[in-house]
Amino acid sequence: MRQFREDAPGQGAYPFVIRQMTHEDMSAVIALEQASFKNPWSPELLRRELDHDWSTILLVEDPKPDGGKELLGLAIFWIVQDEVHVLNVATAPEHRRRGVARAVMEELLARGKHRSCTLATLEVRRSNEAAISLYRSFGFRSVGVRPNYYADEKEDALVMVLDF
Template sequence: MLVRPMDPADRARVVEIAGLGDQELDVDAELARSWARIWTAGDPVVAFLLAWAVADELHVINVATHPDHRRCGAARALLAELLTHARANRVRLVVLEVRRSNRAALSLYRSHGFCAMGIRRGYYADNAEDAIEMMLAIDPQSGQILPGRDEIALPEV
């Protein structure tokens, strides 16, 4: 699947996909931030990933796939590209929050080595659902993913 940095021509499609999910996304504001990185997957775009680069960390803000294209590998391809970017830029830590109920996302992140570090109670404004905080440590010199362990129990995925 084609994964590339977001092009301004992708704006409408990214806004559409974001609007189908559970979070609003101000694409223009994100594009204006020097620390924001947005990648898209598919041609036409079927998914996107937004991350913020802060010092030697990446914080995944949003991963969204059009409902008609879920379970087709788009999110997996985006996450793989994010980790390639992380290694190339000597990122030490990748962090994210995920809905406790989002078993597909939990499974995806676990398959890439992310560990559950904590819970943010009532994190999501739409229904006060808890978020699971996840982290992936990377050796900035070798680019190898460092082994970690869950600090909290996760729902079965």
């Protein structure tokens, strides 16, 4: 059973709601993935991540005055032993440059610290300058390259690490 705090230790500076994904969110998450990536995560892969004890999918939502909500972004990450491994961060294209990715990164890093993690790792497309800049702003540093990590586009990934 997960021992994550259900409240959001890093929340407060943004007008967004950040919460864990449930199976009921699947259609909205699939739509966000398809809008955000050439090669989105499949429903099967997302279901598997929902069912792993070590995996968390956080959703960033914008509450609406009518009580509804709009999905703005997400992050998928693992906590294994003392490490946070970021698998996926996505922001809906029409909501980029609003702090969505920053908010969800702050939250997932806060959850890692709360669980006494000492390290965070991720891979990012070498061409994704906006994401690289975001990760560097948190203190991530590049420690290597994974050649052709994104095989469909034959693009390398930078391996980045953050020591807590």
